[in-house]
Amino acid sequence: MRRGDSAVTTYAKGLTWGEGPRRHGGALWASDPQGGKLWTDAGGTWEGLALESQSNGLWFLPDGxxxxxxxxxxxxxxxxxxxxGEYADLHAVATGPLGDMVGDSRGGLYVDDVGYAAHLGEEPKPGRIVYVTPAGDSVVAAEGIEFPNGIAVIDDGRTLVVAETWLQRLIAFDIDREGALSNRRTYSDLREVVSPEARPDGICAAADGGVWVSTLHAHKLAHVRGADLVDTIDTGDAFPIACCLDADTGRLYATVAHTGGLPVMEAIAQKQVQSTVEVFEV
Structure with missing residues (x-):
């Protein structure tokens, strides 16, 4: 796993399937839905905290x-x-399990509603984006999204980008002053921009515009700006799951899955997958 001539730095180990990595206050936080833990080094050492209610997407509110x-x-x-603890009940607006999440500067949150419960054998159907207002109320912000996954706010808070995993693309929306979404459009067709195998998982805003995308099956982290491919990181045999950028250091943190050579879905089914957190200078 390399970026240019520089070898990757392994930051942390121990996760089963690392999701929603976030940097805050010099520490890293990540969900582990399959391992049933929340991981962090906020206490000085990297540790997995067992959870009864499993987290997926993470975000730090403006108040910390x-x-x-x-x-x-x-x-x-x-x-x-x-x-x-309870913050916002989404039962009235969500139709399936919740995925990734990102916040705006007002304290609002955009949350993926996947749309169907694959673990219960439900047939695939489109999902939606739910907006949780700063007051904790929830509304449907967008519908008809084919497996909404990674999600990021870019353009100084004016644009929301969402990964549509099954359609291998990123879509974008304009964000108004109240957090409402409009002007849905294709932001980047990853089959053309990155690779025919590129299925987007987690994404994050890039420092100089655009987004970093974890393209799980293409084994690449890709920095795209619309139809332009700005940069790529080859993850070798590992499958990139999710990523976050540390604005203070300019480093990209990515959770990647190691399967011992098995196809990733087969490894998950056989519980033969482990994740690490890798760090790249970008």
């Missing part, structure tokens, strides 16, 4: 509190040191 999309409970919770 850690919010999480609670995957199978249709709610957003706030970290209290031992678990995620």
């Amino acid at each position: 509190r850690l919010a999480a999309a609670i995957q199978r409970e249709c709610r957003v919770g706030i970290w209290d040191g031992t678990g995620f």
